[in-house]
Amino acid sequence: MGITKKVEVYLGPLQEKFRRCPPISDLIDYFTSNFTFVLGYTWDHIKLVGSAIIIAIVIGVPLGIYCSVNKYAASTILQIASIMMTIPSLALFGIMIPILSLINEGIGTLPAIIALVLYSQLPIIRNTYTAISNVDPDIRDAANGIGLTTFQRLYKVELPNAIPLIMAGVRTATVLNIGVGAIATLIGAGGLGGIIYQGILRNNTTMILAGALSVAVLALIADLFLRLIENLFTPKGVKK
Amino acid sequence: MIHFNDVTKVYNGNVKAIENMNFNVEDGELVIMLGPSGCGKTTLLRMVNQLESITDGDIMLNGKSVKQSNKIEMRRNIGYVIQSNGLFPNMNIEDNAMIVPNLLGWDRKKMRDRFNTLMELVGLNPDQYRKRFPHELSGGQQQRVGVARALAADPPVMLMDEPFGALDPIIRTHLQEEFLQIQKELKKTILFVSHDIDEAVKMADKIALLKGGQMMQFAEPAKMLNKPANSFVAEFVGQDRVLKSMSLYTVKDLATALTLKPVSESLEAQNINENLSLRVAISKLLNQEADQLIVENNNGTNKGSITLDLIEQFLHREIKESV
Numbered sequence: 001m002g003i004t005k006k007v008e009v010y011l012g013p014l015q016e017k018f019r020r021c022p023p024i025s026d027l028i029d030y031f032t033s034n035f036t037f038v039l040g041y042t043w044d045h046i047k048l049v050g051s052a053i054i055i056a057i058v059i060g061v062p063l064g065i066y067c068s069v070n071k072y073a074a075s076t077i078l079q080i081a082s083i084m085m086t087i088p089s090l091a092l093f094g095i096m097i098p099i100l101s102l103i104n105e106g107i108g109t110l111p112a113i114i115a116l117v118l119y120s121q122l123p124i125i126r127n128t129y130t131a132i133s134n135v136d137p138d139i140r141d142a143a144n145g146i147g148l149t150t151f152q153r154l155y156k157v158e159l160p161n162a163i164p165l166i167m168a169g170v171r172t173a174t175v176l177n178i179g180v181g182a183i184a185t186l187i188g189a190g191g192l193g194g195i196i197y198q199g200i201l202r203n204n205t206t207m208i209l210a211g212a213l214s215v216a217v218l219a220l221i222a223d224l225f226l227r228l229i230e231n232l233f234t235p236k237g238v239k240k
Numbered sequence: 241m242i243h244f245n246d247v248t249k250v251y252n253g254n255v256k257a258i259e260n261m262n263f264n265v266e267d268g269e270l271v272i273m274l275g276p277s278g279c280g281k282t283t284l285l286r287m288v289n290q291l292e293s294i295t296d297g298d299i300m301l302n303g304k305s306v307k308q309s310n311k312i313e314m315r316r317n318i319g320y321v322i323q324s325n326g327l328f329p330n331m332n333i334e335d336n337a338m339i340v341p342n343l344l345g346w347d348r349k350k351m352r353d354r355f356n357t358l359m360e361l362v363g364l365n366p367d368q369y370r371k372r373f374p375h376e377l378s379g380g381q382q383q384r385v386g387v388a389r390a391l392a393a394d395p396p397v398m399l400m401d402e403p404f405g406a407l408d409p410i411i412r413t414h415l416q417e418e419f420l421q422i423q424k425e426l427k428k429t430i431l432f433v434s435h436d437i438d439e440a441v442k443m444a445d446k447i448a449l450l451k452g453g454q455m456m457q458f459a460e461p462a463k464m465l466n467k468p469a470n471s472f473v474a475e476f477v478g479q480d481r482v483l484k485s486m487s488l489y490t491v492k493d494l495a496t497a498l499t500l501k502p503v504s505e506s507l508e509a510q511n512i513n514e515n516l517s518l519r520v521a522i523s524k525l526l527n528q529e530a531d532q533l534i535v536e537n538n539n540g541t542n543k544g545s546i547t548l549d550l551i552e553q554f555l556h557r558e559i560k561e562s563v
Contacts, residue, residue: 136324136326138322138323138324138325138326139326139327139328139329141291141322141326142320142322142325142326142327142328143326143328144291144315145289145291145315145318145320145322145326145399146315146316146320146339146340146389147311147312147313147314147315147316147318147340147343148312148339148343149312152343156328156331156339157328157330160330161328161329161330235329235330235331236332236373237328237329237330237331237332237373237374237375238329238330
């Protein structure tokens with residue numbers, strides 16, 4: 001039995017139920033007949049946002065840690081990250097085109113990933129910075145007094161205690177990126193925005209709704225998934 | 241062991257926190273730095289393990305200048321206990337207590353044995369607490385682990401910053417007594433910060449009383465109580481200083497210094513062990529529980545009796561005649 005058939009078996013009865021409510025029954029109909037199509041777009045979206053978030057963590061967490069040891073740099077770095085957030089996403093994608101055209105990557109995945117990484121920086125840097133700065137000063141004092149080096153203090157004491165707050169930042173950034181990622185389709189990056197955009201072009205409300213719904217569901221699932229990861233990495237003694 | 245040589249601390253170029261501090265903590269001695277808040281006692285303590293820098297002068301630790309020592313290595317050789325215990329919430333009790341041995345690269349077996357010994361020493365069951373986390377323990381238990389952590393690598397020197405300050409009075413008294421027992425056994429060189437004169441009288445071999453970054457008096461507790469160097473010291477130790485000093489003498493001290501009276505048949509009597517403090521004795525007498533106390537040694541042998549007159553005579557001798 002093919003996957004499309006399977007979906008039909010599950011969604012069929014549901015569709016019967018909503019026969020008298022055309023928008024919903026049309027929507028179910030759309031998902032049933034275009035399942036693999038939607039799945040493909042969703043996978044593109046996950047790849048786009050996922051790679052952007054991984055890069056954002058690799059850049060943002062160390063920057064946040066650096067902010068916590070250098071208060072002077074902290075205000076500058078956080079300000080730049082805040083300014084990034086204020087640029088409308090469409091404008092940011094627009095700016096990428098002339099800049100990246102210089103290396104022949106004006107449209108496509110690369111500019112989209114760069115834009116998403118920039119958007120993720122504020123929540124990740126700020127949460128990391130806050131988490132590490134807020135580690136109980138007595139604990140830091142004890143760590144120093146016992147003879148831990150700065151690096152040992154960071155990875156043995158400060159980071160383990162900061163994980164819940166850092167992960168909260170990552171979750172915010174991920175949900176944000178799944179939304180913003182839908183717009184990336186306009187510069188040819190693919191993803192679920194494509195379904196919405198095609199819906200608009202064809203004046204097809206069902207398609208617009210299907211795209212929007214998929215984005216929302218993906219955001220919820222991603223948040224749940226990251227919650228599990230957070231739970232996995234939080235030391236037992238830090239969980240309250 | 242710890243020598244303070246003209247130690248001075250100046251903040252922002254003009255605020256003097258510590259001025260020309262000079263005193264020594266000898267091997268195996270427990271010295272308590274006492275004083276009102278803001279007197280610089282904690283700053284002075286933190287200068288020993290270089291958590292605070294020294295503006296002028298130097299502190300010699302075991303003959304070596306702390307300024308020139310490798311900070312990390314030096315701190316691992318100093319037990320450090322703070323008021324809020326500072327246990328790491330992410331580590332279980334065993335990892336917390338064994339953090340320094342772990343940094344020093346001890347093997348697993350040795351660490352496990354050390355953990356068991358230490359937990360027995362501070363009065364906690366090692367197997368019951370090994371895998372627990374700090375937030376699951378009461379304040380008193382956490383502070384016991386804090387002490388165990390400081391003792392872990394068997395450092396010769398310990399710095400304690402109001403270690404029992406955050407505990408309720410009953411637990412505090414308990415821990416003070418237990419810690420005195422531990423100290424009797426281990427004979428560490430300890431520098432201890434407190435703002436509680438009773439704690440200092442009870443625990444210290446010597447008290448350093450500070451005010452505004454200057455040393456007011458550095459002396460044995462009995463001497464500080466009986467012969468305060470100036471009016472500030474007299475005021476700080478309290479008007480009831482004589483009563484406080486009573487806890488420093490045992491009934492045995494009195495019995496050695498003076499001849500005990502024979503037991504009188506006409507007076508109401510009660511027994512007292514010779515190892516109890518004079519404070520207990522006098523409060524029994526004042527409490528009208530008895531008019532005379534019959535002194536017994538541990539075997540229950542009667543050594544004579546004491547009355548209020550005799551205690552007064554003893555105090556006269558200690559305060560007026562001793563140096």
